Amino acid sequence: MKAKNQDWDFHHALKVLDDVCIGCTHCMTVCPTQAIRVRDGKARIIDNRCVDCGECYKACPVSAIIVEQDDLQMINNYPVRVILVPGVLIGQFPEKIRTSKIYAALKEIGFTHIFEVENSVEMVLDAYAQFQSENSNRPLISSFCPAIIRLIQVRFPSLVDHILRAKPPIDISALYYKKRLVSEGIAAEDIGMFYVTPCAAKIAAIKSPVGEEESPVTGVINMNYLYNRILQHLKKNEEPPKADFDRLLNSKGILWSLTRGESVHSKGRALAIDGINNVTEFLEKLENDEYEDIDFLELRACDESCAGGILISGNRFLTVERLTKRAAEYESSELANPPRKNDPLMEISSESFFEKVKPRPMEKLDEDISKALRKMERKRRLMCFLPGFDCAACGAPDCQTLSEDIVQGRAQVSHCIFMQQVMMDQKKLTQEHAKKIIDSIWGNERLQKNCNKLGAEDENN
Amino acid sequence: MQFKYKIAGGDFTNAGNASSAVKKILKQLNVDHTVSKHIVVALYEAEVNIVAHAYSGVIEVNIDKNQIHIILDDKGPGIADIDQAMEEGYSTASPQVREMGFGAGMGLANMKRNADKMLISSELGKGTKVELIHYLKPDEG
Structure with a gap:
């Protein structure tokens, strides 16, 4: 679980199952970084080129590409088992299944605490503002999508200094909530923090973080797997008890992981681009200085951002619809903009930022x-x-x-x-x-x- | 090693293709990205100049281990007063070209700023030739 130095360790969450792979060319030809070759009739992923975007996973006709994940059993090693839930998990269920029921199922599955990942977006926005005021590079590129950070490292090394080095909500939430539990008297070593991921890139980001020594997240659960487990529980138990959860969330948080979720809050001129090929096309031009006067870029590898993550079971457009409605409900009710508690743990600090991102250009033919x-x-x-x-x-x-x-x-x-x-x-x-x-x-x-x-x-x- | 690109006057859609191709080559040659950025920015300006002002042009890029020598040769109206054209803000671009976001009169000055050496010669009614030189080893600049 320990993260290692980014210079020599690239953890990839995408693996090829050799006995399932039929050695066709689908994954290889869609890979945006030419990271796949076929040898001995099987697809091979080249580690230092792969950015974990998941295009190969989507293209595989026989499901031979899998996302490596932690076993759900591992949560039992911790007396306090926190699940960090991103908004897109809720978005996949039909609207008649209330959020509190979904969370009740998570408790039945074995988690003791539920914390919504986007609870921390106000802190993230504070960190964005601070970074923007201290750095003159423009445009600044959001650090939200780990596949994009990796794409910039390997294909657009001249743009690494444009990355806005404020940690994304998952890191900020994990750091905050762990500190809060410790402040409530729980021993740090008793706490396991588990993230439900909609994609492979987030797994890679947690197992081998960029610009950070070690991720505050203990383990990662595949969202597709957990979605099915939740549905099983809901089928068994028509009226599960409602679960309590922290209501720090506001409409900004609910929409954060969707396209334009960040860019709408940016001061100045901001653009939101989703889909890794759209992003690549844009960054090519940006690298030539063809576009000027842009202040902020929200770049996401998946079409419809996290709603289109490869581990999302529901339709991405319906997911967007449900989250948009949920945000509107929050906006119009007393749930809107919950007052930020006078909580010193919510102040941003040096911990809210990560180190410079190192380029690792893959295109060079030789050093010399x-x-x-x-x-x-x-x-x-x-x-x-x-x-x-x-x-x-x-x-x-x-x-x-x-x-x-x-x-x-x-x-x-x-x-x-x-x-x-x-x-x-x-x-x-x-x-x-x-x-x-x-x-x-x-x-x-x-x-x-x-x-x-x-x-x-x-x-x- | 030599690379050649043909440029069509008035084709703004494809303005930048040569710069992108050269950028890719520089990445493959492991040219430091700050150096490569200067080259690509100067070349892009020069490429857009041909598209905006000339009828057609040819870009020739010569690369060896010490330097990158780019020659942009166009058939076009030529430049009457090169010193004046070098002044920031001076432009002969048509209002239509300016509306597209080009022709702000910064092109030549910006190119000179980004290149280690720039040479311009022009003949009215015939065309303009621009040479951009970038040294790859800092001590030779």
Whole structure:
């Protein structure tokens, strides 16, 4: 559980199940950082390129990509078991299931305390304001979405100093609530803080935090799994007791994790962009200084932000609808803007911020420019011969990536099935050798009859 | 190593494509991102200048381990008074171009600020040639 130094440890929550993976190209071709290759008929994730966005998870036709999670049993190691619930969990249930019932089910499942993650957004906004007044870089980029932070580290290293280094609500809430429980007399070592995550990136952020020594969160529970557990409890028990929970939440908090949840509170000119490809396109232009006078950027990897997280079971648009209604209810009732208690624990401090984010550029061909130039020359020459239509039959997502893999010594020209043909014509490659190459990429049995696939005779067997 | 890009006058939609391509190359060459930023900003200004003022142009980028030498050669109206054009705020851009957010008269000055060396030559009625040089090793600047 201990987080390690970001220089050498990249924890990824996305894993490939080798016995389920059918070695197709879907995940590889959608990956926004070209972090996947196929070898021995299985998808392989390259650790230092993966940003945990989850595009591969969504694209996999056989659910071979899974999100590694902590076992729910681990909560039993702690006498005090806090569940940190993000707003999007509630959003997935039909409106007739009241929030208090959902929370009652969480208590039945075994949690002793419930704390809503977005309870801390007023503190986060205070931290934003302080950071904005102390840093002149514009635009500042929200630190909310961990997949975006990682995308900037690997693909847009020149923008790392634009990251607004105030901790997101999950960290602020975990720090605050733990301190509060301790102030109420509970021993710190008795407290387990568990976060229900809508995505893989948040898991990676907790297991291997960026700009932070260690996450205040003890364990992470997969939201998809917990959603199903809650539904089971609600089915068993039609009228569960209502559970008490802290009502620090306001409408800002309810909407925070949705698109424009942050940008609407920003002073000056703010934009909200969701979807990792939309974000990439925008950051490309921003890096060229093509856009000016923007003060704040809310960037989220998922379409519809956290409502579109890969571990969300409900429809993302319905989730947005329910949360929008809940926010409106809070706005119009006495629940609106609960007075911030005169709580010194809610003051922001150095703990509300994280350290500078280190770039870890993945695009460089070599540290040394002379060597990099030679590799680039070779790469450009290779591209004159590769067919350029990105079929992915070589086990790399496209011809450019294959050419890069070749100059880096990770692949051969003969991995390209078209180059194989040319090489065989020129008697530089034998039929047997070509077959061996295909086997090494796609597995031994790939060219044999197999009706056990989507659309074939035995597709469901 | 040499890279060439063709630029079409008046095509603002694609203005910036050459700069983006060069930026990608610089990342692959592991050029420090602060240096690369100056190069890309100067090049983008120059690219937009061709789109805004000229009929067509060619950008030639020559890279070796010591420097990046960019030559922007356009067919266009040329610049009557280069010293005047270098002044901040001076612009001959049409009102339509200004409305699109370009032509504020900062282009040449901004390019000069971001480059280690800039050379301009121009012939009225024929076109303009701009050379931008960036040194990759700080001690040679």
